[in-house]
Amino acid sequence: MGFVGVVGDGIGSLCRNGNGTGRCSSRRRVRVVRFSLEDWVFANAKTKEVDWDGKCKQGVRSGSELLSFPESSAFAPGVVEKELASVLNVQGLDDVTALALYLICVKYGVLDSQFKQYVDSLPESLDLPIFWTDAELEYLRGSSLLEKVKSIKVRISEEFSRVLQALPGKVKEEITLDRYTWAQGILFSRAFELPPSLTIVLLPGADSFPTSRSGNSVVRATKGGLFGQDKNVALVADADIFRGDQVVVTRNAESNAQFLMDYGIVYEDSPALDAVDLEFGVSPLDPFYDDKVDILQEMNMSIALNFRVTAGCNEYREEDMEQLEYIAQYLRLVCLGGPDSFLLEAVFRSEVWDFMALPVSKENEKTVREKSHGDEGNGFGSSELSLDSRVQCLSSGCETWLQLQCDLQIRLDWLDRSKSWG
Template sequence: MAEASRILQTTLIPTFSQNPSQYTIKTHPHFYSPPLTSKKISPFHRIRCSISTATETATKTSVPWGCDIDSVENASNLQKWLSECGLPPQKMGIQRVEVGERGLVALKNIRRGEKLLFVPPSLFITADSEWSRREAGEVLKKYNVPDWPLLATYLISEAGLMNSSRWSNYISALPRQPYSLLYWTRSELDGYLEASQIRVRAIERINDVTGTYNDLRDRIFSKYPDLFPEEVFNIESFKWSFGILFSRLVRLPSMGGRVALVPWADMLNHSCEVETFLDYDKSSQGVVFTTDRAYQPGEQVFISYGKKSNGELLLSYGFVPREGTNPRDSVELSLSLRKSDKCYNEKVEALQKHGLSTPQCFPLQITGWPVELMAYAYLAVSPPSMRSRFDETRWRVFRVNLKTISTQMAAAASNKTTSKKDIRYPEIDEEALQYVLDSCEASISKYSKFLQASAFRFKCASGSMDLDVTNPKLLNRKLFLKQLAVDLCTSERRILFRAQYSLLYLRLESFDQENSNLLTRNSENYFNTSETIKRYKKRRIEGSEDFRWFQKAIQVKNQLYIVWHCDTNGCLGKGEGPGRGLGDGGGGSGALSGFECPEQKHEK
């Protein structure tokens, strides 16, 4: 679905400062110096990039340049032009592909460890590239515009010149509308991604793009209307150019982290199963990547866009990897202090000293989470009698001690035990765990509400949830966006279930090593836990706090099992499969009460 190079290693675009003097532009030799043209930019119809949702079928509107997302004709012309400009013969060709609309496919046998591409620097687009309209470039350099807005403006300027630009073949091969959350409306973000923290980041990114354009317009474009006509340089065209940058800009470590657009290389699609990425090779003097697997003729060749979560990939590239294929997937859990806390102000001050806030988001992965998460939880639940521990010295002690706890949690998350003993604060230990557990349950509840509602609406709209999300042209726009949201929320909810179980495992391990071992059993017979509960009753008094924790751990692991099999093998159905048979432990509480497995099947 997505076609792009490795994502720039940043989560937010640089804002355009009100004080341009703080920015400096590096001076390097230009890669290309085209002849000056005195031809004025011809007027365009006002560009509109957002997709209308007035009708049931998606209506395509676009900028007056570029091509359809799956067009290979323009891309073939691009390869021919690049070859004429110094691109060496390639072992890959551009084709329509099952994953990514179009991509680079092996034309010959490719060995593991083989270097490919060799795109020379003369074909890069960087902040130092020569402008076809040199006057426009000189104005932006005069105002010390930083690289991101400079490159965005450069793309629009060259695109507006059509065939008069050196880069016309490249721009004609770019999608008219990149896959990006920049094109989601606010109502779509609120309706489909309400449960995910990616919604907040998407809104921030849209605001950053809008704010950057407004600053450029007010400070520069309005003063030079002949160079920057509003018919071409407007918010719609800036959404397009920033969408291209977010999905295609490459950071090259061997060139000091320099960023560039690298034509042809940016036709490579992403796979979570490969780790190779683009970089500059000094010996061959070109951008290359080294394959980490062999490819047969006809196979699509992949690179990695970086160690990104599914949410980050959706944010920049507009796609969500297949369920369970991304080992770097994560979900952000939001924690906050209670304003009714008598020590609220003191705790806020302690957090601010260490770069934290309220609310604060922490990334949860299958293998664990940051040390700071539990430190935050301890601080959040600590009573006034522990005021002395709010200061910097005690906070450092919290962090040191919690390194052991973090190791234990990671072991719990992977069903491994650890012999290391950690230092706890027993007077608030259980409260801290419950605090994080409650936050997980609140988040899970939001995800479950959306997924259950979406399953019903999908069934009514299409008769099936088995949708081909690799081809949005075949889908109603709303169905396509909602399917992306369902895929994202499904993967993020699964991580939350796993984190919830890890917390309960940690609590149980603290008082009963034998009991925690029971929770590591992986056979299906384990999930019929009536015998396990009977054995446990002999050792613990039913109704005790420890017994309630044990029951809840059993419930969570059963829910985790149901969610896992629902998402990968099809729905087990409410009341079916190994999730039943909990004996006295059934029923659940909080977000788990009345949990229903969405009646859907994911076979993408």
């Protein structure tokens, strides 16, 4: 159902008209003008302290609402589920899947929605890793992000296959894997999470404003009206903003890996975000699995650990070196086997963790090196970084990853030399 504008007595108003043409209830003949997304956003917003370019109209204090919508009309699963059910009749969809299907249905005419202008304004191509070619994904080899991208693509494909089986015939023609992946990408890059009331929500207008990891505004669930009974979804000033200042929306992520995965961007001037998550664990197929699990549990440690290492900008920071030593200690235990397995016996149980602080044997150290240099994204990655690879990474926006990989390699080599067997 489209929104149309009424131009007649000099007073602009909104009315609903099924085909977007014809007359409203006014006695005068009127000229009908279809509203743009900008008109729709500002006609439906409760608070409008920001213009369409993201500039603050008037100075506001921190905590003031810049743009807000009633929660009852927000682009959220609870609001669109009735419309979606009218064409899909599928039960038990999770919120993300439901919104993804709704986006497709609106974009390709299966549903006539109040959000049509907004959906039509969304970009058709997204520069996110899940849309990269296999050749482009090779630029990420050596980082844990490569395997994450592959696993997400597999998950989306499997999820699509399950959903497709439950869809009615006439809708199946419009729901393709490419379109479903596009919808998931839109939600990755534009949606906000506002628990507990809204697990995921899109905020038209605000999601097109500039973003930063330290902006001057945030999206929140707010309350208003008498006794706070009105629930809203709002873009709220996170600092004092002066008239004419650019409103920048804060997007949070723990590392450049997550920024690249979710938003297709990296911050090259932020060393604190240049980080790699290293995931290691005890394999269930390990013949000494039970013994190693018992030792880790006695140390109040998990059988699978995640370590985060940040780039050092050519400096060996003490806290990072301590973490690398802890990683080596953990891996020595995980890789313990063969002639060294006697250390897992009960008589050494209270001391074995301390033993792992130093090299156990050449064989054990070799296994640790192999595990930490795994090619499948579980370790530090390959140390062979050619000039061509550097140029490719730079041109694809992945220079940060390359610098980090070099830095981690240098640190691990330094750690080996400092405790060399000679």
